[in-house]
Amino acid sequence: MKKLDLSLYVISGQHLAQGRELLAVMEAALVGGATVIQLREKNLSGRELVAAGLALKELAHRYGATFIVNDRVDIALAVDADGVHLGQDDLPVTMARQIMGPDKIIGLSTHSWEQALAASKLPVDYIGVGPVFPTSSKPDAEKPVGLSLVQRVARELSVPFVAIGGINAGNIQQVLAAGARNVAVISAVVAAPDVTAAARELKNFVAGGRKA
Amino acid sequence: MKKLDLSLYVISGQHLAQGRELLAVMEAALVGGATVIQLREKNLSGRELVAAGLALKELAHRYGATFIVNDRVDIALAVDADGVHLGQDDLPVTMARQIMGPDKIIGLSTHSWEQALAASKLPVDYIGVGPVFPTSSKPDAEKPVGLSLVQRVARELSVPFVAIGGINAGNIQQVLAAGARNVAVISAVVAAPDVTAAARELKNFVAGGRKA
Numbered sequence: 001m002k003k004l005d006l007s008l009y010v011i012s013g014q015h016l017a018q019g020r021e022l023l024a025v026m027e028a029a030l031v032g033g034a035t036v037i038q039l040r041e042k043n044l045s046g047r048e049l050v051a052a053g054l055a056l057k058e059l060a061h062r063y064g065a066t067f068i069v070n071d072r073v074d075i076a077l078a079v080d081a082d083g084v085h086l087g088q089d090d091l092p093v094t095m096a097r098q099i100m101g102p103d104k105i106i107g108l109s110t111h112s113w114e115q116a117l118a119a120s121k122l123p124v125d126y127i128g129v130g131p132v133f134p135t136s137s138k139p140d141a142e143k144p145v146g147l148s149l150v151q152r153v154a155r156e157l158s159v160p161f162v163a164i165g166g167i168n169a170g171n172i173q174q175v176l177a178a179g180a181r182n183v184a185v186i187s188a189v190v191a192a193p194d195v196t197a198a199a200r201e202l203k204n205f206v207a208g209g210r211k212a
Numbered sequence: 213m214k215k216l217d218l219s220l221y222v223i224s225g226q227h228l229a230q231g232r233e234l235l236a237v238m239e240a241a242l243v244g245g246a247t248v249i250q251l252r253e254k255n256l257s258g259r260e261l262v263a264a265g266l267a268l269k270e271l272a273h274r275y276g277a278t279f280i281v282n283d284r285v286d287i288a289l290a291v292d293a294d295g296v297h298l299g300q301d302d303l304p305v306t307m308a309r310q311i312m313g314p315d316k317i318i319g320l321s322t323h324s325w326e327q328a329l330a331a332s333k334l335p336v337d338y339i340g341v342g343p344v345f346p347t348s349s350k351p352d353a354e355k356p357v358g359l360s361l362v363q364r365v366a367r368e369l370s371v372p373f374v375a376i377g378g379i380n381a382g383n384i385q386q387v388l389a390a391g392a393r394n395v396a397v398i399s400a401v402v403a404a405p406d407v408t409a410a411a412r413e414l415k416n417f418v419a420g421g422r423k424a
């Protein structure tokens with residue numbers, strides 16, 4: 001079995017890191033309790049992604065966290081990441097599974113009930129559901145799906161899911177109340193003045209929500 | 213042994229195809245004698261690359277040609293391409309070889325004697341050498357290396373190589389005279405009014421150069 005604690009899933013965004021080093025920001029997030037970190041940098045070359053991926057993997061594992069590469073199955077394999085996160089326009093999941101084998105984690109973004117339902121039948125380990133709220137972290141983000149999709153996925157599907165999109169300390173309780181047990185964030189952690197404190201606050205909400 | 217005839221290596225470029233369908237243009241190049249076709253489209257999503265790759269692979273194989281994917285090892289594996297072509301900033305060759313196994317073709321672009329020499333010691337099946345002449349097909353192209361690098365590589369290295377960059381029917385004889393046995397082209401074929409005729413003319417030059 002793959003060990004996979006998705007509760008606080010932090011996605012990198014060098015452009016949001018306020019000039020701080022990506023590695024330092026991600027380590028601060030791990031200190032604050034991030035359970036998954038994802039390398040998602042659209043402007044790096046393959047070689048730069050490999051270098052960043054190797055460093056982030058070591059970092060994640062030092063904190064007992066999971067390391068995921070966005071989009072690029074080849075980079076994930078090259079750095080022996082724990083898995084890959086795919087979008088609807090990326091390599092199809094079935095092809096990624098064939099290339100990566102049964103043991104790597106595969107996640108898939110979904111932006112509607114139809115996509116979530118379809119994803120739940122694919123060989124994925126988890127799905128992303130969102131964007132829940134409007135977000136500026138991803139310029140190419142879809143229209144917000146709102147809390148109703150979170151509720152429906154929580155109620156009707158058994159695939160593990162991570163709520164994503166515009167989630168922060170001010171609205172996370174609504175997301176948890178809608179049934180999410182895991183949240184993914186970019187700017188709420190990566191762009192925070194105190195990254196560790198921001199991660200810890202969100203983590204505490206998630207842990208509290210799980211007990212409730 | 214991998215069968216690999218590099219003599220006329222045609223790289224795709226939808227933006228140069230003058231509004232014609234990529235598949236139709238590449239088929240016309242194969243009719244004209246292209247021995248390798250490469251999928252190199254920087255603006256397609258992973259899913260679109262998979263679709264184009266599957267179609268181009270079938271097409272290439274129908275003409276007994278080799279099908280190579282630029283840059284993306286994962287796409288190459290997903291569509292079971294014959295191989296991948298890497299740039300100096302892409303996934304390192306040793307990692308690509310590990311992911312792809314011994315049987316897939318790996319090519320590497322080189323832009324200097326130092327890079328060509330280093331590449332010749334890596335697990336590559338061929339290298340690209342160029343740009344020989346100024347070119348507008350690749351906006352990110354390096355400074356032209358000229359015929360002298362072609363000469364030196366032909367004389368001193370045993371790795372198969374493809375001369376690339378600004379080569380057309382007007383200057384190909386200089387490239388062959390410098391020792392190249394294989395040429396790669398984008399616009400000289402893809403942007404030609406008669407793609408098949410343009411490919412055939414270049415192919416005849418290469419075949420003639422090989423006999424000379």
Ligand code: NI
Pocket residue numbers: 299300321323354
């Ligand atoms: Ni290059």
